[in-house]
Amino acid sequence: MIVGLPKEIKNNESRVALTPGGVFELTKNNHTVYVQKGAGFDSGFSDDDYVKAGATLLPSIEEVYAIADMIVKVKEPIEKEYSLAKEGQVIFTYFHFASNQTLTDAMVASKAICIAYETVVDDNGTLPLLTPMSEVAGRMAVQQGAKYLEKPIKGKGVLLGGVPGVRPGKVLVLGGGVVGVQAAKMAAGLGAIVNILDINMDRLRYINDVMPNNVITEFSSEYNIRRHIKDADLIVGGVLIPGAKAPKLITRDMLKEMQPGTVIVDVAVDQGGCIETTKPTTHEDPIYIIDDVVHYCVANMPGAVPYTSTIALTNVTLPYVLQLANKGWVNACESNPNLNSGLNIVKGEIVCEDILK
Numbered sequence: 566m567i568v569g570l571p572k573e574i575k576n577n578e579s580r581v582a583l584t585p586g587g588v589f590e591l592t593k594n595n596h597t598v599y600v601q602k603g604a605g606f607d608s609g610f611s612d613d614d615y616v617k618a619g620a621t622l623l624p625s626i627e628e629v630y631a632i633a634d635m636i637v638k639v640k641e642p643i644e645k646e647y648s649l650a651k652e653g654q655v656i657f658t659y660f661h662f663a664s665n666q667t668l669t670d671a672m673v674a675s676k677a678i679c680i681a682y683e684t685v686v687d688d689n690g691t692l693p694l695l696t697p698m699s700e701v702a703g704r705m706a707v708q709q710g711a712k713y714l715e716k717p718i719k720g721k722g723v724l725l726g727g728v729p730g731v732r733p734g735k736v737l738v739l740g741g742g743v744v745g746v747q748a749a750k751m752a753a754g755l756g757a758i759v760n761i762l763d764i765n766m767d768r769l770r771y772i773n774d775v776m777p778n779n780v781i782t783e784f785s786s787e788y789n790i791r792r793h794i795k796d797a798d799l800i801v802g803g804v805l806i807p808g809a810k811a812p813k814l815i816t817r818d819m820l821k822e823m824q825p826g827t828v829i830v831d832v833a834v835d836q837g838g839c840i841e842t843t844k845p846t847t848h849e850d851p852i853y854i855i856d857d858v859v860h861y862c863v864a865n866m867p868g869a870v871p872y873t874s875t876i877a878l879t880n881v882t883l884p885y886v887l888q889l890a891n892k893g894w895v896n897a898c899e900s901n902p903n904l905n906s907g908l909n910i911v912k913g914e915i916v917c918e919d920i921l922k
């Protein structure tokens with residue numbers, strides 16, 4: 566199969582969908598890989614790295630789309646790419662069709678085969694191609710939170726780890742899923758006191774078993790949240806109700822109960838956020854302040870660390886890319902129900918009901 570790797574052109578997207586290691590695996594399996602010049606540059610991979618792995622370079626995105634049977638990407642195609650997708654061409658990427666009717670219409674019109682990372686489900690019912698980005702965002706939440714807690718960057722002026730003779734900072738983590746656990750782990754590693762709240766008792770039992778003693782599990786209730794926000798230094802929002810908007814666990818009036826300079830990192834911003842005052846921000850302008858509380862609500866946090874995010878993403882996508890290339894999309898999807906759940910649009914027909922909700 567001919568596989569094409571275009572450079573991402575969405576604003577501020579620095580990841581790339583295949584590492585040179587991924588290209589090597591494809592060429593080892595007798596596939597031909599065309600890489601757009603500069604595609605991996607922002608993730609730390611040179612054109613020469615791809616050539617050494619067996620790829621052929623092409624100067625433009627148009628040429629990559631024109632020659633490839635399968636395009637492997639990171640973000641959904643943007644308007645400039647709509648007309649490049651071809652009938653019968655496989656496009657394997659994050660699409661998020663449900664929130665983008667224009668993209669859905671364009672991909673239906675293209676008659677391409679659209680397989681979405683975000684709807685690939687594993688045997689446990691979890692979303693394996695979303696997990697690594699939640700891991701990145703969860704860990705980053707504490708890194709960003711610690712930074713904005715510094716006084717010159719508008720925070721309270723608290724060092725999360727404290728120092729001998731001074732109490733450490735207090736971190737409240739809402740949601741004990743992938744984001745929450747990774748955030749708790751980072752904060753605990755810095756020496757902070759961490760309270761992690763969830764409504765899933767099995768999850769709290771697991772966290773209680775595996776985390777160090779400075780991570781305390783509690784049931785998520787309004788009473789407990791109100792109690793903790795009074796002296797929390799950093800609050801990380803990581804709740805998710807699949808397929809629904811995040812519940813507003815901290816309402817506008819509750820900000821007044823927080824100390825000035827408290828930092829909120831609402832990772833759940835992409836589902837509307839679990840704080841009533843959350844609104845999406847960008848890496849160029851990541852924070853805003855309401856009632857003296859610093860809000861960090863960047864909707865694509867992993868985009869800031871493309872060296873790590875690219876490798877984390879391609880670790881999980883490559884096995885599926887290889888199946889699609891080796892078997893062709895029809896056989897690959899028939900023989901693997903997990904991959905089959907990624908099929909969203911096939912030659913002009915929407916085959917994933919969730920898109921229509």
Ligand SMILES: NC(=O)c1ccc[n+]([C@@H]2O[C@H](COP(=O)([O-])OP(=O)(O)OC[C@H]3O[C@@H](n4cnc5c(N)ncnc54)[C@H](O)[C@@H]3O)[C@@H](O)[C@H]2O)c1
Nearest residue numbers: 698699702740741742743744763765785804805864865866
């Ligand atoms: N901003 C970004 O760049 C970025 C990156 C990755 C993920 N995310 C988002 O982060 C959010 C969390 O993702 P995840 O992978 O950790 O999800 P997850 O499903 O692994 O975890 C969500 C957790 O929230 C818990 N929860 C549900 N209702 C709750 C409540 N009322 N109180 C406390 N906990 C509650 C669930 O029991 C679950 O444990 C999602 O919205 C995801 O899209 C954002």
